[in-house]
Amino acid sequence: MIRYSKKIKQSIIIIFIYLLGILYFFPILYTFLTSFKTEANVVPPSIFFIPTLESYSIVLKSKIWPYVENSVIVTTVTALLALVMGIPASYNLVFSKIKKSQNILFWFISTNLLPPVAIAIPLFLIFNYLNLLDSRVALIIVYTAISIPIVVWMTRSFLVEIPRDILEAASIDGCTKLRTFFYIILPLIKMGITSSALLVIIFTWNDFFFALNLTYVNAQTLPVYMATFMTKQGFFWAQLSAISTICMLPPLILGWISQKALVRGLTMGAVKG
Amino acid sequence: MNKTKAKLSVLHERKLILPAVVVVAIVTQVPFILTLVLSLFKWMVLRPDLGTKFVFFRNFIRIFSDSNFYTVLLNTFILTIASLTLCMIIGMVFALLLDRNFPGVNIVRTLIIAPFFVMDTAIAVIWKNMILEPTVGFVGYFALWTHTKPIHFLGNYPLLTIIILVVWQWTPFFFLVLLAGLQGISKDFIDVAKVDGANWFQTFIHIKIPLIIRHVEVAIMLGLIFILKVFGLIFATTSGGPGHASTNLPFFVYKTAFWAWDVGEAAALAIITIVFVLFVAMMLFKFLKRRFVEVEL
Numbered sequence: 001m002i003r004y005s006k007k008i009k010q011s012i013i014i015i016f017i018y019l020l021g022i023l024y025f026f027p028i029l030y031t032f033l034t035s036f037k038t039e040a041n042v043v044p045p046s047i048f049f050i051p052t053l054e055s056y057s058i059v060l061k062s063k064i065w066p067y068v069e070n071s072v073i074v075t076t077v078t079a080l081l082a083l084v085m086g087i088p089a090s091y092n093l094v095f096s097k098i099k100k101s102q103n104i105l106f107w108f109i110s111t112n113l114l115p116p117v118a119i120a121i122p123l124f125l126i127f128n129y130l131n132l133l134d135s136r137v138a139l140i141i142v143y144t145a146i147s148i149p150i151v152v153w154m155t156r157s158f159l160v161e162i163p164r165d166i167l168e169a170a171s172i173d174g175c176t177k178l179r180t181f182f183y184i185i186l187p188l189i190k191m192g193i194t195s196s197a198l199l200v201i202i203f204t205w206n207d208f209f210f211a212l213n214l215t216y217v218n219a220q221t222l223p224v225y226m227a228t229f230m231t232k233q234g235f236f237w238a239q240l241s242a243i244s245t246i247c248m249l250p251p252l253i254l255g256w257i258s259q260k261a262l263v264r265g266l267t268m269g270a271v272k273g
Numbered sequence: 274m275n276k277t278k279a280k281l282s283v284l285h286e287r288k289l290i291l292p293a294v295v296v297v298a299i300v301t302q303v304p305f306i307l308t309l310v311l312s313l314f315k316w317m318v319l320r321p322d323l324g325t326k327f328v329f330f331r332n333f334i335r336i337f338s339d340s341n342f343y344t345v346l347l348n349t350f351i352l353t354i355a356s357l358t359l360c361m362i363i364g365m366v367f368a369l370l371l372d373r374n375f376p377g378v379n380i381v382r383t384l385i386i387a388p389f390f391v392m393d394t395a396i397a398v399i400w401k402n403m404i405l406e407p408t409v410g411f412v413g414y415f416a417l418w419t420h421t422k423p424i425h426f427l428g429n430y431p432l433l434t435i436i437i438l439v440v441w442q443w444t445p446f447f448f449l450v451l452l453a454g455l456q457g458i459s460k461d462f463i464d465v466a467k468v469d470g471a472n473w474f475q476t477f478i479h480i481k482i483p484l485i486i487r488h489v490e491v492a493i494m495l496g497l498i499f500i501l502k503v504f505g506l507i508f509a510t511t512s513g514g515p516g517h518a519s520t521n522l523p524f525f526v527y528k529t530a531f532w533a534w535d536v537g538e539a540a541a542l543a544i545i546t547i548v549f550v551l552f553v554a555m556m557l558f559k560f561l562k563r564r565f566v567e568v569e570l
Contacts, residue, residue: 014375020367021381027441028387030411031399043409089293098287104294111301115502115550117526118543121536122307123300145300148293206392208505213531227394227509230402237409240402244395255390256383263453 028248035241042237055238064243067225074136074221075204078143082200083193086151091185094159108149116209124213134216142210147200154199158192195261202251222247311540318534332541341517348432349521356439356500357493363440364447372455389445393505400438401427401510431511431519438506443499447492454488455481497557501550522546
């Protein structure tokens with residue numbers, strides 16, 4: 001009898017947790033559902049309706065493409081550059097005898113603590129002077145610099161765990177240093193590389209502050225389009241939902257795939273620090 | 274030749290770190306120093322006739338004698354503390370609820386962390402136009418169903434609206450970190466506590482919290498740093514208004530720089546923002562250190 005009531009109590013808690021999860025996710029779910037409705041069907045809100053791709057076809061025929069292109073190019077190039085510069089740096093910090101490597105690591109991290117407003121004005125003036133305002137290059141430069149510390153911070157915790165024996169063995173077997181780096185070290189920190197790359201992609205894709213301040217027309221990315229859609233296009237809820245879905249989906253999928261690696265990266269770097 | 278150098282098959286060229294250091298230094302440190310310099314000048318971009326003048330600390334003096342500044346400072350303080358507290362509490366509740374095994378637990382976790390990956394401006398637009406809108410948004414329908422007057426969140430409670438949005442976006446981060454902590458606790462500790470007759474609450478306060486205190490610290494410190502930067506949510510919902518009612522420090526700097534084009538004063542404000550961030554972070558760190566010691570004893 002007692003066991004029976006305990007089971008009921010457990011089930012009630014679990015149902016409550018399910019409801020809580022759905023409630024928390026509701027704004028995203030609602031946007032997602034609305035994006036498959038026609039404008040006329042948006043109000044009043046309904047759960048049952050005939051899904052249509054109408055708003056997507058309108059949105060995809062509109063001026064969204066340049067923004068998508070900018071976002072994709074800026075994000076991809078930033079992630080690549082950040083990895084190419086960040087991984088050797090954290091490798092150097094962990095394995096090479098660099099004086100004050102702790103201080104350099106701390107310096108890297110501290111640059112990320114700086115509020116973006118602290119550097120936005122001079123960056124604007126400098127890029128203006130170099131004629132790079134409103135260009136993808138400017139965005140890529142800034143995002144790369146912001147992303148490198150993330151890559152260093154996240155790959156470091158994986159590099160530290162590589163047993164030195166493996167590197168000694170490689171040396172005895174006559175494996176060159178370059179080969180060791182590419183064929184032994186990189187595969188061992190695959191998880192760190194993926195999770196930092198995903199984090200960089202998510203942050204860059206979503207960043208609004210620099211995209212807003214360093215671009216006007218040509219290099220604007222999706223977050224800026226998102227912010228100005230209502231004032232430019234007027235009130236079209238289904239279209240707005242379709243655009244929001246397009247903007248949300250890539251980082252959501254990447255985030256969901258990588259959540260385990262992400263938590264490990266975030267907490268390992270800090271908790272064991 | 275160095276002994277370890279011979280043993281380990283490792284590239285020792287220090288050049289490897291250079292590109293990263295150079296890029297980060299040029300893009301973040303140089304502008305930071307320039308901000309410091311600019312804060313001592315009077316430079317109105319829209320009034321080139323006035324020229325650029327060295328004015329020492331007059332920008333700072335003007336800011337400190339401006340009543341708007343104190344409104345903004347208070348807003349920043351309220352926004353940060355309220356959001357941080359709520360994120361911590363809700364994140365902890367979620368983490369405790371989901372630190373168990375039942376069918377579909379991963380789906381629920383996935384649903385809860387979703388807002389963390391959504392861009393600021395999308396969050397702002399969705400909440401502003403589809404949830405909090407008093408006529409066709411969900412708040413409007415809720416009022417219809419319950420025969421009450423809809424609450425005009427954005428107009429009447431702008432700062433509260435921003436807090437709601439920040440909490441919705443950042444609770445998942447707290448949840449993730451705290452859950453990682455809770456899952457790292459060995460089951461033996463909990464079992465021993467149960468055998469000793471500790472109830473659920475005692476187990477939580479005396480066993481779980483001390484064991485995950487590092488995770489709590491990490492969540493608070495990183496959360497604080499991110500929440501102090503909040504910008505996009507404000508831009509795309511209230512634009513800091515009405516007046517300065519929902520403006521925080523970063524948004525105030527933005528308005529001064531890119532709306533009023535008062536470069537000197539904006540730079541001075543940016544410096545004050547940094548000092549504020551450092552101050553709050555240090556206070557919090559000290560507080561946590563003290564708490565930490567107490568818990569350990």
